[in-house]
Amino acid sequence: MTDKLQALQELIPELEKYPAQVQDNFNKAISEMPEALSDEQRSDWLKQGIAIAAQTVRSWEAAAHFFQVSPKVIASMPYSYFVRWMECGSSLCEESPTLASAYFEASPATMSKLRSRHIESWAGLGDGLYKGTWKSSTLACRFFAESPTLLDTLSFQQLENFANFLDALSHRSYDLSSECLTLGEQIFPLVGEDKDAFLSLATTLVDTGWREVKSFFEAGAKALPKIHPEERMRFLKLAESLVNNGGTNIPGTMLEISQSLSLLEEDNHHIVLGFAETLLDEEPLAMPEFIKSAPIVLEKLTIMQLGRWYQEGVNTLSQNKDGGLAFFKIESSHSEAVIETLSSGIEFDRIKPVMEMYCRALAGAEIKLSPTDALVEKNIGWVSNESPTTEGSTVFVPTVVDRYASKEENYAWFKVVSTHQVAHLEFGSFIFEFEREAELFENLRLDLEKRRIEALQNKQAEDLSGADEPDNPEISQDQSLEAHTGLERAWLTDMQRFFDLFEDRKLSLDIFTVVEDGRLDARVKAEYPGIKSSYIQVQSDSHENRPDIKELPAREAMVEFMVRLSLQQYEGVSAPSKYSKEASQVAQIARRVLVSDATVEDTAEATLRIYAIISAIPNEEIPPDDWNDMDFEDEDDEDYVDPEDMENLLEQIGMGMEMELRPEGEEEYESLQEVEYRGDFKPELAQLMTELRMQEQDEMSQAQGEPLTQEQLQELLENSAELDLQATEGEIQESSGMFADNIMKEAGANMPQSPDDSQGPFVHVDEEGGELEPAEPETFVYDEWDFRAEDYKPRWCIVRQKTMQEGDPAYFGNTLNEYGTLVTRIRRQFEMMVPEMFRKERKLIDGEDIDIDDVIENMVDIKTGSSPDEKFYWRRNKVQRDVAVAFLLDTSASTAEAIDEGKNKQDDWDAPDDPVEYMVWLRTRRGEQMRRSYKRIIDMEKESMVLLINALEAIGDTYGIYGFSGYGRENVEFYTVKDLQEGFSDKVKRRIDRIAPLHATRMGPAIRHAAYKLDNTDARTKILFLISDGRPQDRGYSREGVEKEYAVHDTKMALDEAKKQGINSFCLTVDKNGHDYLKTMCSDMGYEILDDINDLPERLLVLYRRLTM
């Protein structure tokens, strides 16, 4: 024992050979080493340390670390393992002291997480990463250092895999490997149960695309948290399959997919991933597209319906890969159609055209239909995004209706909503006139107004005599008093005048709304029996969303009571027992207007009476037992007589006392929530808008009356109960000011505006983008045909229609002079076409009259006994010319080719795809052309147009001349030189001068637009004449592998569409190589290739004559 201790003691001086730190650490450690350790073990330990220190010059550092951590390490394992630990360290140190240091340093933390038997393997992992280089050493050290953290989440087996992965990666790049090590620390906690999957995917990636590994880790770190924890493994498997199937940009795809998944409800991840997995068997590339589209589709479909959409996509995919891909990207019409069919919701955009016409028909006025949010954006007082409403000229309806399970029900709801809003216009909610007699009630309005004014005058007089304090003038009150006392007071609207009768505007508006809505509903049901059943359904469904009447304070309960009645609930309507007499009075009055001859004035009279009754009821809580269920007859035949106490009640209102008489401490009256299908009813504002519009129109014709001022408007808005201006005084001023501003604008906004010629700047939209919307005026959007997918790409191209700038009119005359003789000849030929319209045809069996010569011949035949020719009638064959023709000129850059240099005319196909390079390419090409002085193709086109105009003016055909060019699908330029309806003028002459080569040739949309123009022209014969110099091409007007065919097929489809619209097309080209594609493009239409461009003007005219005869 002592020997051993002795041995230890003897060894200690060995340590002195090394820097003091070694000895210090040893001294510190020995005291911390467990007591149970035998001296022999201790000295072995010391020997081991010395051996380490002795290995190389720098290994003392490792030894220092060794001593430092030993007490901690030994605490977590039996001595036998400790020995193995020491040996591992020692052998590591032989490799590299730095490595050993890292090993020792990481050991205490690692050992607590590592099973003792894995010590050697662990050391081996680090050792394996060390390749003797500086970088590998760093990596290995870091591996040791990170091990404790990694082991928090990884099993040792997985750690081994990870180390192997790092090793594999390090063969490619140490830096990358080391970065992945760091990222691994972050990512493994997120991966959940499936580190194996993740690791194996990562390892696969090293083989297939090691450069992506880092982004894969980064993407993983971002993507995984977005996915339901249980589905993460499947997500990774999907990514792995993509890798195996040769997918590229896996990290990007992962991010996109996870982003899409994060938009879904987590519960749906399972199902969506399930579909995605099966899709992998069909077409791996479609899988990411499917997941990316899933959130969009699920906005419209339920998860079950998604399955059917998916199935349809798989079917498409099996027939046509591109079609299937486009389907899953929702870039095909078929896909949209399937979604639409499956979806139970009704989308405003889809049914707008039909419903708008429907509303117009019903109202008999130019009604527009808009989504509700459009109204809110206008900021003129309507604030609810959901409620349907109308402001007098436009009916606003929700963007999407998805309240019921079936499309039919949703549609019925939508129709009821629209019908109700239109009813406001059809049955005159806004044509209220204060002084017009009501049909069903005795008129009390004027009487009441008189009383109000008297009462106010008296009050004012009292105020003036009683309180003669000039320094206390409440300006606003003064003004309002003046306003009421001055009999000449000008109300902006009659509606405003009516609501001015009541102190409690909110209550009066609510009553008016319920009564008027009830009247309209009754009227609609009477006038439109067809919609009655849906209407009743919607009404009874509305009950469910009403507040519980018994929880409302009395006055609100009375209003709710009316709402229930107006929704056709006639049995068991609760009303406070205390006020059941009032309730039945109210019911009686309200139901008076449910007849077809009731007018809005009746509503007003009813409102006035009901207001009188209800405003006298205190807004107090009613105990749950004090309620009565009331029943009513379906028909109410009793003659209505105003109740006796009505006089008293009106007296109070007349005095403006109803607010003051209310008991202290009652609850403040709150408006009830509106009935959903009836939406937001703002009679005052709507009438105001209507009148403002009229005023605006009057101003257009003649200045009449005083225009409305901003102040008046603001005052109306501030008093109106229709605006929710809850705020301090200043803010009310502000927001009513804003509303007033906007209202003024809005009223003027519907006036025709001068056309704005300015076009927005070029916007670059990537080909991979989605659908486009024509946002600016004079832009049109068209589909594009993708022949590989065999479907249209919906709303794919934007055509920007512009009028050609004007140049020098002399060009026209000069050209005519240049072609002097030709011009006269052509003109004569064309003029001859006119008499040709009445050719006399002889020798007919039947006709206008007999031809006397033929008859004589016939008679002669008879006399001579030969068989006579019975065809002796003649008739004038009337060829009525009714021709409209659109000339579509290719003004692409290639038309700048000089015609003499036809030989070296190369295909445009070398145009670079990159937008920047493309522009450079264009510019150099154009630059080249500029230096040439001889004629270009475009010049011949221009000259042909001049001659053509000259000829066409002789025969009076309708014709239009357009140039087209463009750059990318969002910038198809369509220049009008002469519109179809436009007469020939100097302007046209000037414009011809400015026709110039521009960009590329995207023919499809240009043809579609020209066809659209022809379609809107009234003519028996419609011709589209396309003059081009080469094949269609444009940036992005192609698909990989089928560059040229794509454009040709779209063009062909555009021509076919035109044909379906009854438009004959003819293509004239100067491209000598044109046969190959023209055969496809114009398979069943006429086309001609000009051998010599110089023939263009003459040939064009000959062709034109032939086409139109």
Added chain:
Amino acid sequence: MTTQSLYKSFIIEEYQLEEEPYYVPIHDEVELFEAAYKSRLPLIFKGPTGCGKTRFVEYMSYKLGLELTKVTKDDSDNSGVNLPLVTIACHEDLTGSDLVGRYLLEGDQTVWLDGPLTRAVKAGGICYLDEVVEARKDTTVLIHPLTDHRRILPIEKRGELLEAAEGFLLVLSYNPGYQSALKDLKHSTRQRFVSIEFDYPPVDLEAQIVEHEAEVDKDTAYQLAKLGEKIRNLKEHGLGEGASTRLLIYAGKLISEGIPPRRACQVSVNWAITDDQSLQQSITEIISSIFE
């Protein structure tokens, strides 16, 4: 035993309306017509298709005929009740000889055959040229001498001038709806006529007409009339013509034969007036709102 004729055929000027045609005056057209007839002023009826122009002419010929008969009661020969009414549907190929008459060969001689216009002029009835803009302009010039104080019809081929009989009146109808630049009446023609504008009757009257003509109940008739009114609101929005009273009557007849109203309107109104799908849908919505 006499063989029953398989069909009824009349000589053009002897065709008689046996019953008074049903006609509900909308404005003062009856008075106008009567006044114009007294001075033998020719008339043009303008109005959309199916609004009752032809029916009005029939009605007037019957009505005026009655008055004539009353006046000439003692002439027992005059068994005719109404004024002869010769209706000529104009079309593009209608030539002058189609109106005036032509020579035909019969045996070894030529025979002159009067055209419908000539016969009306001779018989002294109302000659009604329906859709006159369809006829060629050179044809319409033929009627000029008949329309002014001369009241003559030159028959060039025979070298005759035919003076119109006492009762003769020329009435033209045309539908400004299809007006295209090519098809309009020449001013020299137009300005020879008194123009009466026709339009579809207001809802109540139209309901009354539909009720009578289609023999449907009052409610159905009213609903049909309302349908007509609503559809006509769409006239500026893609509908060339609104739903005519005639179509509404067709629909009513189908309904009274037991076809469900929505279906009847679909086939007789909706599909008759437009081929535009979206418009058809809109009209379907209107129909389904109005009819159960």
